[in-house]
Amino acid sequence: MTAPFTSARTPDETARLAADTMWENDPACRNLGIEILDVGPGTATLAMKVVDTMVNGHDTAHGGYIFALADTAFAYGCNSYGTVTVAAQCSITFIRPGRRGDRLVASAREVSRQGRNGIYDVTISVDGTVIAEFRGHSRIVGGSFIDGDVSKVDTPAP
Amino acid sequence: MTAPFTSARTPDETARLAADTMWENDPACRNLGIEILDVGPGTATLAMKVVDTMVNGHDTAHGGYIFALADTAFAYGCNSYGTVTVAAQCSITFIRPGRRGDRLVASAREVSRQGRNGIYDVTISVDGTVIAEFRGHSRIVGGSFIDGDVSKVDTPAP
Amino acid sequence: MTAPFTSARTPDETARLAADTMWENDPACRNLGIEILDVGPGTATLAMKVVDTMVNGHDTAHGGYIFALADTAFAYGCNSYGTVTVAAQCSITFIRPGRRGDRLVASAREVSRQGRNGIYDVTISVDGTVIAEFRGHSRIVGGSFIDGDVSKVDTPAP
């Protein structure tokens, strides 16, 4: 007699498995040079270096790349329970510019999870100095993607 | 006696000159494959194709790239008067997924301009179907970048 | 044999009936002195006077009351199809102060409606001058409230 496989995992193991599964299916993330530093239930810390293709003529990072890193940390955080979850609405405040060569670190934490809706805040920093703050709203739209239950519970786009 | 050079330009000519100046100084924008379709006073329409490096394993566009296009249209719109203007806070709502091969078109329009602050809305669509709505808040932080007056009126980061 | 009552209504009649039904059930709205100027499918225009209880010591309107009017216009707009719809996330930008005695007019328009999700923009003005811009995200959570179908399709809070 065996316990169901799912219940045998700790929340941290689920978060790690979810992150590994997402990573394999996300070339965009790898192309951006994103590293996964840490994941846990509702949390994720990612890093990305500001390379030549990401800056404008003043050597400051294009806001789109700062957002992309934050949005990815948000995605890893809200999908850390292994349930198909999408970004519905996100906002970002740019506080200081990012520079060519900077290593951006984005830390996502769960602010709220109620029903199928979640709120996640992501702080983006360089050497400990915050350069942007991000808040993302997520919505669960499917079943478990780590246990093969890919039944949709809702429309794919939130 | 000559009229000042600046007043000899129409608003549309100023917008075009501002866009050309920005384009020359923005390799990030070119690397994304963004095309400038149209610019005017407070407006900008840009396009970008969703290429292989921008999608995840399900062939849907990474939200970061959709944001990057919208943010760029916002930047061209709010800088169309030739005055150094930066993004302060932006929000985006994802309505439908973008797909590999889609040609995204982002149209920015000015909602408000009061003192140094502006609000710009950007609609992102594929073949006329809206896939995301973006609202950006801008702040003027310097003088004219098309007439060489680069004196800062404020801190660079909003 | 009769056609169903619902299909006999025009969209404008549905919007009017929805507004009347909401009005009867909303003492908060009446206590604020809000007037319904116009409603239509996805739209609503409301007015409210800034009275003594709504201002601070500098005779400027408390932002909460400006938001309350905008939020109400949003609610009338997104409920104009007669389907139980709630506010999920709202943002407001304050552009100019409101003053004691000002008559605020809030006009809501539909930006997007996809599945159960909607985006509505509300412009708040005084004598034609915009003082605030609001963007609200709505979610349908039940059946028709004008035809007695109050079955919930989702959790009450978005």
Added chain:
Amino acid sequence: MTAPFTSARTPDETARLAADTMWENDPACRNLGIEILDVGPGTATLAMKVVDTMVNGHDTAHGGYIFALADTAFAYGCNSYGTVTVAAQCSITFIRPGRRGDRLVASAREVSRQGRNGIYDVTISVDGTVIAEFRGHSRIVGGSFIDGDVSKVDTPAP
């Protein structure tokens, strides 16, 4: 020879003096029945009871009143240094409904303060259960309002 009066105050004393000064000049706040529970540098905790005039026909709190409390906590937080600071842009996510008779508690904390710009998050709860999350963007627009330096450094509306 005396030290300047301002430097003789601790940050907590400055926050308390700022709150007292704001309270005397804010009848709107008192009319809402708001209580100041605690203030500190960058923080404020306020409470408000949901009374009959604040609910709709289903006895749930009008979102405008929940926002008004959060916005007030934000205002006390961002003005806690005694410098004239205004709300520029605010967003709120409604998580659960508030009910007639509920005592709402709003706790504001400082997320960022850089130059004249600030970000403050406010959590609104009832008996420890979160019902809404608010994020406000502030801008310093004047001198000290507790030392009589009311010189404007910027336009009054952000």
